[in-house]
Amino acid sequence: MSTRQFGARVERNIDPKLLRGEGAFVDDIPLPDALHVAFLRSPHARARIVSIDASAAKRHPGVAAIYTSDDIGTLDVEMPLLIPHPSMKNPKTQRPLARGDVHYVGQTVAMVVAVDRYTAEDAAALIEVEYEPLPLEMDLAKALTDDAPLVHADVPNNLAAHFIQTSGNPDDAFARAEHVTKITVQVDRSTAAPMECRAVAARWDAVSGELTVWDGTQAPISVRGGLASVFELDEDKVRVIAPDVGGGFGQKVLLFYPDELLVPMAAMRLGRPVKYIEDRRENFLGSSQERTQIHTIELAALRTGEVIGLRDFFLHDTGAFIPYGIAVAQVASTSIAGPYRIPNIFVEFKAVYTPTVQVTPYRGCGRPQACFALERAMDQLAEELGLDRFEIRRRNLIAEKEFPYEREGLLFADGLKVTLDSGQYGKALAMAAAELGAESFAAEQAKARAEGRYLGLGLACYVEGTGLGPYEGGHVKIHPITGKVYVNTGLSTQGQGHDTVFAQIVADQLGVSPQDVIVVEGDTKAFDWGVATFASRAAVVSGNAIHKTALTVRKKVIEAAANMLDVDPDQIELRDSAAWVKGSNRFAPLAAIATASNPLRYAFNKAAQAATQFARASKHDGPPLADGQAPGLEATDYYSPSQSTWAYGVHGAIIEVDPGLCTVKIRKYVCIHDCGNMINPMIVEGQVLGGIAQGIGGALYEHLDYQADGNLANASLMDFLVPYATEIPNVSILHLETPTPLNPLGVKGVGEAGCIAVGAVVASGVEDALRPFGALKFHQVPLSPNMISYALETAGY
Amino acid sequence: MARTMKAAIPDRSADAEVDVSMTVNGEAVSRSVSVRMLLSDFLRHELRLTGTHVGCEHGVCGCCTVLLNGRAGRSCLTLAVQANGYDIRTIESVASADGTLHPVQQAFKECHGLQCGYCTPGMVMNIVARFEEPGKLDLTDEGIRDLLSGNLCRCTGYLNIIAAVRRAAELLGRA
Numbered sequence: 001m002s003t004r005q006f007g008a009r010v011e012r013n014i015d016p017k018l019l020r021g022e023g024a025f026v027d028d029i030p031l032p033d034a035l036h037v038a039f040l041r042s043p044h045a046r047a048r049i050v051s052i053d054a055s056a057a058k059r060h061p062g063v064a065a066i067y068t069s070d071d072i073g074t075l076d077v078e079m080p081l082l083i084p085h086p087s088m089k090n091p092k093t094q095r096p097l098a099r100g101d102v103h104y105v106g107q108t109v110a111m112v113v114a115v116d117r118y119t120a121e122d123a124a125a126l127i128e129v130e131y132e133p134l135p136l137e138m139d140l141a142k143a144l145t146d147d148a149p150l151v152h153a154d155v156p157n158n159l160a161a162h163f164i165q166t167s168g169n170p171d172d173a174f175a176r177a178e179h180v181t182k183i184t185v186q187v188d189r190s191t192a193a194p195m196e197c198r199a200v201a202a203r204w205d206a207v208s209g210e211l212t213v214w215d216g217t218q219a220p221i222s223v224r225g226g227l228a229s230v231f232e233l234d235e236d237k238v239r240v241i242a243p244d245v246g247g248g249f250g251q252k253v254l255l256f257y258p259d260e261l262l263v264p265m266a267a268m269r270l271g272r273p274v275k276y277i278e279d280r281r282e283n284f285l286g287s288s289q290e291r292t293q294i295h296t297i298e299l300a301a302l303r304t305g306e307v308i309g310l311r312d313f314f315l316h317d318t319g320a321f322i323p324y325g326i327a328v329a330q331v332a333s334t335s336i337a338g339p340y341r342i343p344n345i346f347v348e349f350k351a352v353y354t355p356t357v358q359v360t361p362y363r364g365c366g367r368p369q370a371c372f373a374l375e376r377a378m379d380q381l382a383e384e385l386g387l388d389r390f391e392i393r394r395r396n397l398i399a400e401k402e403f404p405y406e407r408e409g410l411l412f413a414d415g416l417k418v419t420l421d422s423g424q425y426g427k428a429l430a431m432a433a434a435e436l437g438a439e440s441f442a443a444e445q446a447k448a449r450a451e452g453r454y455l456g457l458g459l460a461c462y463v464e465g466t467g468l469g470p471y472e473g474g475h476v477k478i479h480p481i482t483g484k485v486y487v488n489t490g491l492s493t494q495g496q497g498h499d500t501v502f503a504q505i506v507a508d509q510l511g512v513s514p515q516d517v518i519v520v521e522g523d524t525k526a527f528d529w530g531v532a533t534f535a536s537r538a539a540v541v542s543g544n545a546i547h548k549t550a551l552t553v554r555k556k557v558i559e560a561a562a563n564m565l566d567v568d569p570d571q572i573e574l575r576d577s578a579a580w581v582k583g584s585n586r587f588a589p590l591a592a593i594a595t596a597s598n599p600l601r602y603a604f605n606k607a608a609q610a611a612t613q614f615a616r617a618s619k620h621d622g623p624p625l626a627d628g629q630a631p632g633l634e635a636t637d638y639y640s641p642s643q644s645t646w647a648y649g650v651h652g653a654i655i656e657v658d659p660g661l662c663t664v665k666i667r668k669y670v671c672i673h674d675c676g677n678m679i680n681p682m683i684v685e686g687q688v689l690g691g692i693a694q695g696i697g698g699a700l701y702e703h704l705d706y707q708a709d710g711n712l713a714n715a716s717l718m719d720f721l722v723p724y725a726t727e728i729p730n731v732s733i734l735h736l737e738t739p740t741p742l743n744p745l746g747v748k749g750v751g752e753a754g755c756i757a758v759g760a761v762v763a764s765g766v767e768d769a770l771r772p773f774g775a776l777k778f779h780q781v782p783l784s785p786n787m788i789s790y791a792l793e794t795a796g797y
Numbered sequence: 798m799a800r801t802m803k804a805a806i807p808d809r810s811a812d813a814e815v816d817v818s819m820t821v822n823g824e825a826v827s828r829s830v831s832v833r834m835l836l837s838d839f840l841r842h843e844l845r846l847t848g849t850h851v852g853c854e855h856g857v858c859g860c861c862t863v864l865l866n867g868r869a870g871r872s873c874l875t876l877a878v879q880a881n882g883y884d885i886r887t888i889e890s891v892a893s894a895d896g897t898l899h900p901v902q903q904a905f906k907e908c909h910g911l912q913c914g915y916c917t918p919g920m921v922m923n924i925v926a927r928f929e930e931p932g933k934l935d936l937t938d939e940g941i942r943d944l945l946s947g948n949l950c951r952c953t954g955y956l957n958i959i960a961a962v963r964r965a966a967e968l969l970g971r972a
Binding site: 011012014015016018019020021022023024025027028030033035061062063064114115116118119192193194195196197244245246247249270272279280494495496497682683685686689690691692693694716717718722724725726728730731754 | 948
């Protein structure tokens with residue numbers, strides 16, 4: 001028997017290519033005679049454009065074209081609102097190039113196309129724009145007041161959306177409460193900062209009428225649909241390829257960014273390939289950001305620590321536009337009760353326009369904010385009731401026998417009721433306590449304090465709704481010449497190892513090695529049904545679609561092989577790229593079976609001879625392909641989840657704070673997580689570790705420093721502090737595998753899991769470490785040395 | 798959308814050019830390039846050696862790391878003309894001609910030390926440079942973190958890269 005591949009630590013198929021420098025990212029693809037784009041961007045957060053004079057820029061040697069909003073014809077309209085929702089009264093999306101007003105620093109005002117990027121940037125600097133600066137308000141709460149300056153003249157109070165959801169009877173719960181705790185917490189603005197910035201290249205073939213676009217996007221099929229619509233081309237004439245993509249983390253799921261429309265437009269107009277390769281500064285000034293939310297959360301509890309009600313009101317900063325709808329705020333509001341029973345919930349948010357880069361999902365998508373609010377409140381409740389932090393959580397975690405656990409009245413980002421499907425929450429908490437050495441920690445802490453060292457234990461639990469619909473597909477075909485298996489799905493990959501995990505799923509069904517499964521995605525010419533890579537959904541949605549399809553192909557292989565080998569189908573087993581008669585040496589290679597399943601006229605090789613019309617094996621009654629039969633060993637199928645499946649975990653850390661230097665050192669980090677059955681534990685751990693590192697960035701370092709005038713003061717990797725290896729501690733990951741009953745593979749998503757709880761863990765640990773100085777509170781992340789210094793000073797240290 | 802051919806599109810900038818000659822991956826190359834062309838652009842777009850990536854163009858991320866006369870350096874902070882006469886090595890030179898991975902590359906694969914692979918060539922070049930230096934390698938947790946402290950990775954969280962450095966040292970008999 002072949003070794004089962006599902007669940008094995010299979011090394012990745014894609015690695016040799018990437019390691020040899022043979023990856024093909026957008027800017028690596030040779031496009032002879034390509035022209036290059038640079039944008040002129042607004043230096044003002046709010047201003048009216050009085051005039052634009054591009055005459056000097058147009059005369060600059062090497063410039064092919066300059067476009068302002070006056071020059072882009074039918075593209076000069078607001079770009080699509082991707083996810084409409086009734087809570088938005090007057091949703092704003094931006095135009096490809098600003099017309100009239102500018103709404104944030106970095107907004108695209110003009111596009112230069114030139115022979116190279118150097119020349120294009122020179123010419124952009126020669127464009128004279130006269131601005132009339134307008135007043136602005138950067139503070140979320142003040143922006144909502146009646147006399148606040150407006151981001152959009154026709155949106156009163158800068159209110160982008162207002163939404164309330166209720167589950168159970170929160171008023172009654174608060175009336176019954178024996179204790180109520182209330183805190184206000186804040187998570188600051190951050191950005192995904194993928195190592196490859198965004199990139200778009202386009203080639204228009206005037207002879208065939210075909211537009212080819214290479215786009216480092218998470219959503220190539222959606223981009224294709226949008227481009228066909230905008231340019232009024234048949235879908236078949238637009239090919240969108242997401243080649244190798246250097247990280248995405250949500251930032252690359254938004255469509256459209258201005259360049260995604262303007263680059264194809266320029267390629268069509270100029271008859272030359274055109275490229276836009278975003279630089280790092282532009283990634284900070286022009287590509288989506290996330291995170292700022294201010295939550296005021298109240299927990300209604302009994303004296304036992306049982307939380308019977310929750311009220312949360314939060315402000316969500318949506319930036320200057322809201323193209324992705326309320327997704328981030330909605331995910332935050334529906335994740336607000338975490339893994340706890342809390343049967344009565346009132347959650348309200350206001351999404352606020354600010355004159356900053358638009359906010360769309362970044363890894364976590366509102367979950368880190370909800371987790372930070374809830375877990376900080378749980379710590380405070382524990383303290384006020386005199387309970388241990390583990391104990392109060394233990395008393396509130398949903399028990400295994402309570403699944404599925406519904407939160408009636410809360411609709412998740414897929415529009416469906418929040419229903420936590422499965423898990424071993426209590427066991428995960430116990431494992432975290434054991435791995436952290438929680439029982440002996442108090443003694444360790446006391447000993448360290450006696451030596452003048454300040455250790456604290458940080459703790460947080462999280463849940464993550466994963467695997468959102470609507471659907472994805474899978475196409476599986478056995479190549480007749482090589483016998484290799486060719487697999488497609490409608491996603492694109494940014495480092496998650498799709499080509500390996502999907503190969504593992506197929507390998508088990510068809511008895512081949514994962515190295516003989518070729519997964520092709522991210523190309524609308526290869527497969528063009530599907531949605532995108534987002535919301536930790538690839539393994540769940542595409543994984544199950546591919547699994548279903550592989551089962552169908554398996555059945556076809558077995559039937560064809562039984563026919564060829566003249567035995568009953570139940571006598572056939574698949575292994576080593578062949579179908580074997582059980583308990584014998586008789587076999588037929590998959591290549592031969594695939595060839596024989598495809599009636600041929602021409603014998604192009606030895607195997608093919610057997611499939612030609614006069615061969616003995618081809619004898620049949622009726623036509624070579626029976627009615628309803630398809631040639632070859634191939635199938636396509638789809639998986640559409642009935643609801644999201646909820647992963648969860650518990651994180652904890654031992655943290656040391658130096659009160660003199662106000663520095664934080666993570667001495668030990670523990671992660672217990674459960675994403676259901678793991679297809680490839682090595683890749684799961686990679687996803688979790690990467691998420692934790694981003695979480696540590698968000699907990700301690702990464703903060704977009706917008707000034708009062710709307711300028712971003714740290715738009716570089718020199719000043720926006722992405723952690724290096726020197727900032728990331730060793731992490732101990734322990735797995736639980738509770739299969740979800742919701743899909744055939746029993747899998748849940750894992751892409752975003754790692755980052756969710758880290759901010760809450762770090763703040764919890766720092767508070768615990770500094771307890772000897774008083775009850776210092778840390779209710780904001782990233783938690784900077786300044787905050788520690790201020791808190792210590794306030795406490796008289 | 799209508800197809801219209803506008804006035805002739807220029808095919809060159811007005812930049813002054815300069816002749817540069819260097820050895821790249823063992824081959825002598827000479828080109829006439831813009832005086833301000835970055836070495837990273839020279840390698841990527843003049844020589845089509847696109848394995849060297851560009852992540853920030855301000856010398857922080859390390860994606861563009863190549864070896865200049867055997868020492869790791871940022872090709873995004875170096876002008877092509879500054880590299881005149883240098884011996885340059887890029888990621889394309891690291892594996893064997895038949896594609897067999899170098900032990901550092903092999904270690905990355907075994908340890909899942911890469912995800913999207915964008916920072917990887919720069920990481921590998923930096924590590925290869927350090928492994929080629931004589932003397933004992935500091936393979937403690939802190940020592941390896943220090944070795945990697947000039948390269949950003951946004952996907953892996955570094956721990957598997959740290960493991961890969963240790964594994965590479967084993968494979969190269971440097972452990």
